[in-house]
Amino acid sequence: MDLESDVRFMREALKVATQDGADPALSPIGCVIVMEGKIVAAERNHVARHHDAVAHAEIEAIRKAGRTFDNGELRGATLYTTLQPCGMCTMASIWSKVGRIVFGAGRRDVHQMYFEARHVDTLDFVANAYRDDLSIEGGVLRDDCSKLYYRPWDKVPLVKQGNK
Numbered sequence: 001m002d003l004e005s006d007v008r009f010m011r012e013a014l015k016v017a018t019q020d021g022a023d024p025a026l027s028p029i030g031c032v033i034v035m036e037g038k039i040v041a042a043e044r045n046h047v048a049r050h051h052d053a054v055a056h057a058e059i060e061a062i063r064k065a066g067r068t069f070d071n072g073e074l075r076g077a078t079l080y081t082t083l084q085p086c087g088m089c090t091m092a093s094i095w096s097k098v099g100r101i102v103f104g105a106g107r108r109d110v111h112q113m114y115f116e117a118r119h120v121d122t123l124d125f126v127a128n129a130y131r132d133d134l135s136i137e138g139g140v141l142r143d144d145c146s147k148l149y150y151r152p153w154d155k156v157p158l159v160k161q162g163n164k
């Protein structure tokens with residue numbers, strides 16, 4: 001897909017991310033899944049609302065989009081997410097058979113609290129996957145996305161750091 005489409009769909013992901021507000025405390029992470037130029041799912045993080053520790057935006061979107069396909073497989077789909085997917089969501093993307101992952105803010109743009117592994121970058125999961133039909137790229141609307149999150153230099157209280 002071209003950059004213009006990537007920007008357009010990332011704006012949709014930003015919209016769904018911030019539908020309840022843009023404060024980092026609200027975990028405004030949004031994900032849209034696009035197939036054949038159409039959005040088939042647009043979900044935000046629902047961990048707090050659903051009391052579900054794994055209700056990340058990508059998981060929610062993969063589940064919603066997958067309902068209409070055999071085995072929930074999303075071949076040919078592009079998954080847009082405002083923040084580089086965590087390990088769980090990267091693996092879920094691999095299993096869901098999406099063809100492309102596009103993210104806004106990357107691991108180095110945000111606080112470490114958004115990632116579970118100290119030295120494993122989730123980009124490596126994709127690079128090491130058995131699948132050869134999957135790509136991942138980041139930095140689309142990086143600044144707009146990054147400012148939604150706690151930044152590397154922010155002092156975040158331990159209790160708010162979801163990875164601890």
Ligand SMILES: [Zn+2]
Binds near residue numbers: 056058085
């Ligand atoms: Zn995740």
